Amino acid sequence: MNLKLITKGILKENPTFVLLLGMCPTLGTTTSAMNGMGMGLATLFVLILSNMAIAAVAAQIPGKVRIPAYIVIIAAFVTILQLLMQAYTPALYETLGLFIPLIVVNCIVLGRAETFAAKNSIAASALDGVGVGLGFTLSLTVIGAVRELLGSGALFGYPLLPSGGITVFVLAPGAFIVLGYLLVLFNKIKR
Amino acid sequence: MEYILIIISAVFVNNILLTQFLGVCPFLGVSNKVSTSAGMSGAVMFVMAIATLFTYLLQYYVLVPLHIEFMQTVGFILVIAALVQMVEIILKKISPALYQALGIFLPLITTNCAVLGVAILVVSKEFTFLGASHYLNLAQSVVIAVAYAAGFGLAMTLFAGIREQLDLAEVPKAFRGAPIALITAGILALAFMGFAGLV
Amino acid sequence: MVVALLVITFVAAAALGAVYVFTEKPVEAARLAKINKAIAEVTPPFDNSPSDEVKEVPVDGRTLRLFPAKKDGILVGIAVETASTKGFGGLITLMVGFLPDGTIYNTAVISHTETPGLGDKIDKRKSHFSVQFEGKHPDSFKLAVRKDGGDVDAITASTISSRAFCDAVERAYRAASSGSGQWQ
Numbered sequence: 001m002n003l004k005l006i007t008k009g010i011l012k013e014n015p016t017f018v019l020l021l022g023m024c025p026t027l028g029t030t031t032s033a034m035n036g037m038g039m040g041l042a043t044l045f046v047l048i049l050s051n052m053a054i055a056a057v058a059a060q061i062p063g064k065v066r067i068p069a070y071i072v073i074i075a076a077f078v079t080i081l082q083l084l085m086q087a088y089t090p091a092l093y094e095t096l097g098l099f100i101p102l103i104v105v106n107c108i109v110l111g112r113a114e115t116f117a118a119k120n121s122i123a124a125s126a127l128d129g130v131g132v133g134l135g136f137t138l139s140l141t142v143i144g145a146v147r148e149l150l151g152s153g154a155l156f157g158y159p160l161l162p163s164g165g166i167t168v169f170v171l172a173p174g175a176f177i178v179l180g181y182l183l184v185l186f187n188k189i190k191r
Numbered sequence: 192m193e194y195i196l197i198i199i200s201a202v203f204v205n206n207i208l209l210t211q212f213l214g215v216c217p218f219l220g221v222s223n224k225v226s227t228s229a230g231m232s233g234a235v236m237f238v239m240a241i242a243t244l245f246t247y248l249l250q251y252y253v254l255v256p257l258h259i260e261f262m263q264t265v266g267f268i269l270v271i272a273a274l275v276q277m278v279e280i281i282l283k284k285i286s287p288a289l290y291q292a293l294g295i296f297l298p299l300i301t302t303n304c305a306v307l308g309v310a311i312l313v314v315s316k317e318f319t320f321l322g323a324s325h326y327l328n329l330a331q332s333v334v335i336a337v338a339y340a341a342g343f344g345l346a347m348t349l350f351a352g353i354r355e356q357l358d359l360a361e362v363p364k365a366f367r368g369a370p371i372a373l374i375t376a377g378i379l380a381l382a383f384m385g386f387a388g389l390v
Numbered sequence: 391m392v393v394a395l396l397v398i399t400f401v402a403a404a405a406l407g408a409v410y411v412f413t414e415k416p417v418e419a420a421r422l423a424k425i426n427k428a429i430a431e432v433t434p435p436f437d438n439s440p441s442d443e444v445k446e447v448p449v450d451g452r453t454l455r456l457f458p459a460k461k462d463g464i465l466v467g468i469a470v471e472t473a474s475t476k477g478f479g480g481l482i483t484l485m486v487g488f489l490p491d492g493t494i495y496n497t498a499v500i501s502h503t504e505t506p507g508l509g510d511k512i513d514k515r516k517s518h519f520s521v522q523f524e525g526k527h528p529d530s531f532k533l534a535v536r537k538d539g540g541d542v543d544a545i546t547a548s549t550i551s552s553r554a555f556c557d558a559v560e561r562a563y564r565a566a567s568s569g570s571g572q573w574q
Binding site: 020021023024025027028067068071072075076078079082083098101102104105106107110168171172173174175176177179180181183184187188191 | 209210211212213214215216219261262263264265268269272273301302303304307308311312364365366369370371372373374376377378380381383384
């Protein structure tokens, strides 16, 4: 049962490939496998903590101010993440830039708060956060790896193709096109 | 003259949707029809202009003087959420027609990352005006926010036009829906790359 | 209803304040470590602490920071933290090291938002573009790309980034030549 909470976020309800949520960071930060993974882990961090906090207080929050209250909780964890990243991983913080504060408005985080954490126990919500967060991280790493391989001829920074790559894949159009084709692949496999 | 340059740069060269990936969710979600796209774009422009005005004031008259710049994310999102609520209530009272047109999009806008993204961008980045570069003042911030929103609207409406045509085309099964939309967006982004170096 | 929201906001603000106090020192240390690392990269070996002897020089309405590198009390190099806003993606920040006679010793990119695979080649880890500046004296090596009549070979397909790089180095040279008198 508990294991299912984690695996469903990775495959059956994968936030990127199945639910198409959180598209902005998905497209914006996946210029390399490392950056994609960094963004995924940053979101995972916020997702687990906000899920747990919201599960803990949901019963005390009146329905009308539910959404603003969730947003405050999520924004607080995002700011904590910003401060921690500035202190301990400043290089990654700079690379991901604007997309770190934008985790606040990532529909995945608010979506899980509303549909799962508000109605479940703290432990279950934490596991749900782990599952969905891992699914997101995995997707972003895969997209980043494909774009890095095609665009710079490298993988996690190690050069693989001596000829370099087709630059357009690390630029904006490449983001849309790679994600589009990966979705096609995902659809084919699922069927 | 310099205003024309920042407007061109914000609408075409640095289009928030196709080069900076802000606001992709509504871009893919509600861009099936030209009319809904135009409505969404209007609502975004409205909220973005007001939100940028208030977040600018918050940044320079509250956060910076008190040295609590780290509260930026929390402060900005609260301002935006409150504004969206207020705009909704006020519109309902004073202009039912406008509310009919924009109202259904308003709740979606709080979580539209383009609004928060642009609000953070205009206070955190130096912009270049004819050689000299500096942080924006209030008027320039609002102008650039409106210009970014116009770029969002342009990309969104263009894209909706293409998708209306796509509906009539024979698309292979695995490509239907989001995949073909994303690939189309990619080609549109390629076209927008042509504007690079224009300003 | 209002009380619930107030309590949540209050708790969140208190938690943030606590984390801010806790991370303030590491954030500052990380910032300083980055600057110090860049200084060490662009100057000959030194035994002083350049970031404690920083001097600020205004150039073109922007304040550049000069860090003197000394060995046994003698100036061996000057690191200049410089920037250009003419980059393709916006601001490019560099550390440029000069020898006391004005020769460029080395350069390091501190931050940039140039296009991956194109403009990011200004970074030494990505291409040899910046190597051509080493050992050159700006009096005899014109700091502009060949297209603009200078001596710098631009990165293919990234003239704008190359230009911005030259712009930043040129500004650093002006800052160093106007501000270096203080330590000699």
